[in-house]
Amino acid sequence: MKYRFLILLCSFISCTNARKENEFKKSKVIVIQPLGDFKTEQSQLVFTEIKTINLNVVLRPNISFPENSYYKPRNRYRADSIIKSIKDNIGKDSLIVGLSNHDISTTYKGVKDWGVMGLGYRPGKSCVVSDFRMSGKNRNQQFYKVVLHELGHTEGLPHCETKTCLMRDAEGGNHLDEEKEFCEKCKSFLVKKGWNLI
Numbered sequence: 741m742k743y744r745f746l747i748l749l750c751s752f753i754s755c756t757n758a759r760k761e762n763e764f765k766k767s768k769v770i771v772i773q774p775l776g777d778f779k780t781e782q783s784q785l786v787f788t789e790i791k792t793i794n795l796n797v798v799l800r801p802n803i804s805f806p807e808n809s810y811y812k813p814r815n816r817y818r819a820d821s822i823i824k825s826i827k828d829n830i831g832k833d834s835l836i837v838g839l840s841n842h843d844i845s846t847t848y849k850g851v852k853d854w855g856v857m858g859l860g861y862r863p864g865k866s867c868v869v870s871d872f873r874m875s876g877k878n879r880n881q882q883f884y885k886v887v888l889h890e891l892g893h894t895e896g897l898p899h900c901e902t903k904t905c906l907m908r909d910a911e912g913g914n915h916l917d918e919e920k921e922f923c924e925k926c927k928s929f930l931v932k933k934g935w936n937l938i
């Protein structure tokens with residue numbers, strides 16, 4: 741009798757372990773990839789901020805900007821070339837965000853080289869964010885909010901109507917100080933995609 745109880749107990753434990761493993765497999769990993777001479781204190785800060793809402797974050801050591809991304813006429817880097825290059829360096833359940841202190845640009849509304857704060861595929865695997873166009877005392881806070889905004893797009897989120905939501909459309913202005921977090925609707929979308937949101 742005692743023996744049978746032991747067997748039952750064992751099978752229960754292995755079942756729980758398998759379930760845990762599955763949950764782990766599904767959860768998304770956010771990879772932070774600082775580019776060029778991006779400041780270490782700043783990437784640490786982004787890492788810490790994202791870790792407070794999503795447990796699975798990896799901070800990688802700096803790598804050079806992809807060689808073909810430099811746009812000499814404006815002394816800046818092409819965001820489209822960057823996201824293309826970094827997307828292949830990650831595992832299946834990961835998203836990667838490149839961080840830049842230099843200006844980044846893309847072709848937008850017929851303009852060949854348009855400076856941007858961030859760019860990402862929607863949906864996709866990679867995005868890139870630059871702090872070059874941010875100013876003011878909340879620069880660090882603003883930076884990590886744009887990082888989350890671009891990661892949200894990369895995961896497939898569209899812009900959101902909620903004024904305090906991180907997915908709010910910039911519409912040519914800067915409302916970042918009014919944005920607090922992902923709203924409940926955007927949060928539940930991300931959780932379904934495997935984000936381990938707290």
Ligand SMILES: [Zn+2]
Pocket residue numbers: 889893899908909910
């Ligand atoms: Zn957006």
Ligand SMILES: [Zn+2]
Pocket residue numbers: 900901902905906907922923924925926927
């Ligand atoms: Zn929202």
